[in-house]
Every structure is written in C-alpha cells, then in structure tokens.
Amino acid sequence: MTLPFAIIAGLTVGSAIAAMSLRNLVHCALSLVLTFAGLAGLYLQLNAEFVGFTQILVYVGAVSILIVFAILLTRSTEPKDEPATVTPWIGIAVAISAFLTMALAVLASPVGKRAASPMGEVSVKTLGQKLMTDYVLPLEVMALLLTAAMLGAVIIAMKDKEGSR
C-alpha cells in the first residue's frame, strides 16, 4: 500500500462517511462529490486514465449538479432538529453482516484466485471500437433507457405546466 493510495482511499472513505452522517443535505452532496473524486483518483492509480477522467466529467461535473439541483428544488436544506435514527446499532449489525456475506462470497469464488490477465495497451480507440462492435447492444439498450427516462421527465414537466394554467 503506497502513500498516495492511502491518502486517496482515506479521503474516499472519509468523505463517504461524511456524506452519510452530515446533517445538512447540501453538505452531504458535496461530500459525495469528494467521494466521486476519490474514486476517480483510485481509477487513475490503476492506470485507467480514460475511466478516471470520465468519472470526473460525468460524476463530479454532471451527476453532482443533478443531485444538488434536486435537493435545492425539492426541499429545504435546513437540518431538522430531531435525530435521524433512534438506535444505529441494528443498522450497523445489518451492514456488517451484509459486508461479511459479500466478502465471503467473493473470497470463495474462483474470481479471486484467477491470475490477472495481462494488461494490454488499452487505448481510447480500442475502447470505442469495442463499444461500437462487441458491446453495441448494451450501449443501445442503455441509450434507449436514458431516452425513455428523459421523455418521461419531459412528459411529467409538461403536464405540470398545463395544470398550472
């Protein structure tokens, strides 16, 4: 474990905890952005430049804005006084058991034992070609899904506008 990894991992985990525990929703969103950035840093450490920068472009640049706008346009950001949960212990127990189950499953599976495949020179060009040839169906399905989501949003917004007239 190198020092840069330790710093980035600590930042990611710390900001993720902050995103869960802070009382002000906008602060939570900003911490979440820090988590996204930390994840991008981890990708960069793995020499996955393209994924790392795309992570920044999409998550820090766009998704965070979406979250923040959603918070701002729907509800007050003022923290409420009453505590969020009464006893955190049940939640912690559930989380630990879920994590243990997943960790055991991963460790038991053959994925962990397989030697890492040799890293080829994965350029953006090959990535694009793969997306357009081998993985074109998942790409198109995702595009369809996003278009449908957008259409739905537009329809909801239009209905709202007519109702107000």
Add this chain to the structure above:
Amino acid sequence: MAELFAKLDALPVTLKHLLMGLLPGATPEWLVSVVSAVLTITPILAVFPLMFALTTVIERKGLGRIQNRIGPNRVGIPLTDIRLYGFGQFIADGIKSLIKEDVVPRAADKVVHFLAPIALLIPVLLTYSVLPFGKSMVPLDLPQTGLLFFFAVGASTELSVFMAGWSSRNKYSLLGAMRAIAQMVSYEIPLILSSLTVVMITGTLSLTAIVQSQSGVHFGFLHNWHLFTPWGLVGFFLFLTAAAAEANRTPFDLPEAESEIIAGYFTEYSGFKFAIFFLAEYLGLFAMCGLGITLFLGGWLPPLNIAPLTWIPSWCWFLGKLSALIVLFIWLRGTLPRLRTDQLMAFAWKFLLPMTLINLVVAALWYLLRDSLPLYARWPLCFAMLAVPYWLLGRGFEAKFTKREYRYA
C-alpha cells in the same frame, strides 16, 4: 541565424534543464521530481496571472475607446508623475483587494463559503497542465486522454460556482449560481461536440498530437490548420461561442449580470476572495482560448511556413494567438448586449446543438471523401452542407427576435 532562433525557441526548456542541473547529485528521486514539477508550474503561475492583470487594464482601456472614452490612464509609479499610460492600475487593484476587509455574511455557510473560491481556482489552473504552449512545452502530456482531462477538470468548476452561490445565503447569489450552472451545463455540450470533430479527424485525444497533425503544409506555405477546413471553420466559431458562454463572457454574462443580480454568485465575496473569482474567470477564458488555439488554430505553429515566421519561437506564436483571441473577446464585449435567459437557452439547444451535430456529420463526410473527391470539390460541398443549415436555423431565429414592438417605450 535559424539556429539562434531555434535556441530561443527552446529557451524555457533549456532554462529548466539548467536549473535542474544545479541540484546536487545526491538529491533523492522524489525531490528531483518535485523540483521539476515546481519549475514547470512556476512559469505558468507567473505568465498567465500576469496576462490576466494586463488584460484587465487593456480591457478597460479598449472598452473605453469603443465607447469614445479614454479609459484608465492615471496610475503609474507612485509619488512620481510617471503614469505608464495607466498600466500601474492592476498593481493598485491587487493591493487594494489584498488589504480590503474580507466580509463574510453572518448567515453564510462559513466552510463552504471559504472553500468555493479555492475549489474554483484549482480546476481552472489544472486545465493549463495539458495545454501545449510551445514545441515540446507541455507540462503534462497525456497521450491517451489530454482533451478529456481538460473537459473533466473544466466541468468541475460548475460545482464551485454552486458552492459559492449557495453558501452565501443571498438570493442574488443563488440566482446567479442557478443561472451559471444552467448555462454551463447547456453550453458544455456544444463545446465538447465541436471539439469532437477534431478528435474524429485526428483520431487522438492527445493535444500535442493534435497540434502535430496540423503541421502539414498546403501549396508549400500554408499550414494545415483545422481552421482552413469547412468543419474546422464552423467548428471554431461554434467552439468560440460555447467557450464565451462557459467563461461567462458577454453576451453570455447572465450569471453575473450587474444590472440584474449585482454580481451573481460572488455577490457576497469581497477582498481577495473576490479577486480570486475574478482571476479564475479570466484564467478559465484563457484556458478555453488556449484549447481553441490548440484544436483549430494550429497551436504553436506559425500561420505560414515561411522562413522569418518560423524563426519566431513557438511559445511566442501561442501567446500571440492567445492575445488575439482575448482582444476578440474584449471587442465582442464592447459590442454585444446581454442575452435574456430564454434566448440563451434557445440559442444553445436550438441552434448550437444542431449545428455541432451537423458539423460532426460533415467532418465524417470530409474524412470519408478524402480519397474519392479532390480538394476543390470537397471543400465547397462540405461548406455548403454547413452553410445551408446555418442559414435555415438562423432564419428561424431572426424571425423570432428581430420583429419587436416597443408598445410602452
């Protein structure tokens, strides 16, 4: 003669090597890399903020002349009569903003309010790390992802704008932040799409490779800049428009429209934090201009491949082109009024976006026809394919905006 100029061209690089040579031999590896990084960063941190400072004065003088005024011409060397045509103004402004009281609103979210200017300036400075300023003068050469890095880092400024606007607890700040984010998100799409044409043609995201791809020569003297192709010509102007909107320049300065919402998202900032916002805005504009130069205007290449022009150092060409674009933006600022929000959005989604998409198609066509059609037939064909939609889209726009009746004026 030419050798001397070649040495001058490599002067910054030579200087750095010279300074690195001064390190004692027993220096640990990590210290060497740190010193190297500092030596690379220092000129950027010196040149571009200085350029910003000079631009503020030149802009005020230029706008003054455009409005038939003189502009600032007073501040020179203190306690003397030497006035330097007012070019001491930026030093006075800097000192003023340093010693001014830093007022933070009582209701403000102190931590976020403090972090916002920093979170804005750092990404803006990071964008400079991939720009090739001259021959073999790029701070961080990312052969796989140079352009993506620029846009990824540039996109994260939006959040800082939101942080500034939200943490101030001021309705004008929040309105300005909302406007800024809506505008930046909208114009980022045409910006990226217009840059993508270059990526499509050159087949690389590396900015140095993009500059190299423009070094071919036509007719023995004319460089193969992307500006000289139909898609490049249109793409450059689309890029410039979107860049102006990204950098909140007039006519897209709605986020900080003084006459409407005071100063937009940085209304509640004073003193040096305000100066940082100002600096970040201009540095963002310069970075956008630098990217435009790299993508379309041949980067650090001279316009004509003739002897005296090629002798001038490459970094001089870059800075010269940058200055020309800055002058263009000042000129535009002195000419155009501010858009309305609905006009702004309509322009982005109904004009710029279709144009960039058509431009992508035309660039693809240009690439596919490169062997089957000669240049003199390919150029007009592609240009016509862009000019006709431009004319049609523009007509729709003009019909909407020009016929205006002032009933109560």
Add this chain to the structure above:
Amino acid sequence: MLGTGILKGMLETAKNFAGSYHDPARLTTVEYPEQRIASKENARQFPFLVHDTEDPMKGLRCVACQICEKECPPQCIYIVKSKDKRADYKGQMQLYPVTFDIDLSVCMSCQICVEVCPFESIKMDTEFELSNTDRFGGLLVNKHQLAKSNDHYRKIHPSEAAASDAALAVEVAKAQAKAKADVEAKAKAAAEAKAKADAAAAATPVGAVPSAPQPSSPATGPAAAPAA
C-alpha cells in the same frame, strides 16, 4: 442572415475605437485637473457677498435684512445684525451683518437667496472646488471668506453683473435726485421759514423766543456713489 448584425455592430465599435484616437469630435473627454474648460456664464455653485470698496468688510452691500436667511429652503444661512449703522453705497444709514455664515454642507445651490435679495448683495459664485479637510469648521463659511468684490462678479457673470450695476445706478440716481429735491425743498422751506420769521420778527418785538425750533438738517448729502 444570422450574425450579420453582430458583424455590423463590431464594425461600428471598431470605428469608434479607431476614431477615438484621431477624431477629437469623438473623444470629448476633458482630463480635469490638468485640462479645464472655462465655466459657463450661467454656472452657479455657492453664494458669495458682493463688496464695493477696497476693504471687503466696509463695503459689503449686505444690510443684514435677513430675508435670505428666512427664505433659504435648507436654512443654511446664519446672520447676526449689527447694533450700529453705517452708510451704504447710496449714503443711507443701514445695519450691517456682524456674522454672516453659510453652511457649505447644507447649501443646495438653489439661488433663492440671490432672487430674494433686494440689495444686489448676494450672488452665486462659479467656484466648484470647495472640498475641505476639516469637515466641521471648514464647511462653515464666514463673511470674510464669502466677501468677493464686484469686479469678481463682473468677471464670472458679465451680463448679469451689468444688469445689477444698472439697477444700482438707477437706485443711486434716484437717491441723488431725491436728495437734491430734498435739499431744494429744504432750502425753499428754509427760505419760506426765514421769510415767515422775518415777517414775524417784524411783527413781534425783538427778543421774543422763536416758536418753531430749527428743523434738524436733512440727511447728509449723497456721500459715496458706488464705485461703478
């Protein structure tokens, strides 16, 4: 076509930019502390008190009538009347102001004091560089600072000053004519009285006390005509 308007506008601004360097009609800026333009005749800024003689305090036209003090909308004038009298420009005995202060920070340059003054004694100055480092005492202007000669008035407002001088000349002429008439009337009355007295003296015995006391001499003749 879309964009032609922008080009047209840019051409216009470029013309302005270039024109401002060689066309003085475009660049009308006056760089003030070094360059100055002569003030317009109708310019007005702050009142001053007109005096006619060499010594400003002796020749003030002001007679402390306090009309301006009462009329001043922001109440920035403060006058204290004198106990004694002195001769004015046409020789009439008049009061004079012991104190005449105007608060510079309150004055709104409305010129009402000038309009209401029946003695042509308060006028508007064109001096506009009135800033002061003392914001209390320095902004209360006393009569020594306010007194300015009639020549100064003629210089800054020539036509207005001519009208004022003419009005004063008429006043003086009237006063002189009245004085002359008074003198003549007095001489006549004296002659008549003398004739009457003579007649009475002839009628009454010598040594009788004259019934009517000798009337006091009329006002001293027109002393100093205005310097005009």
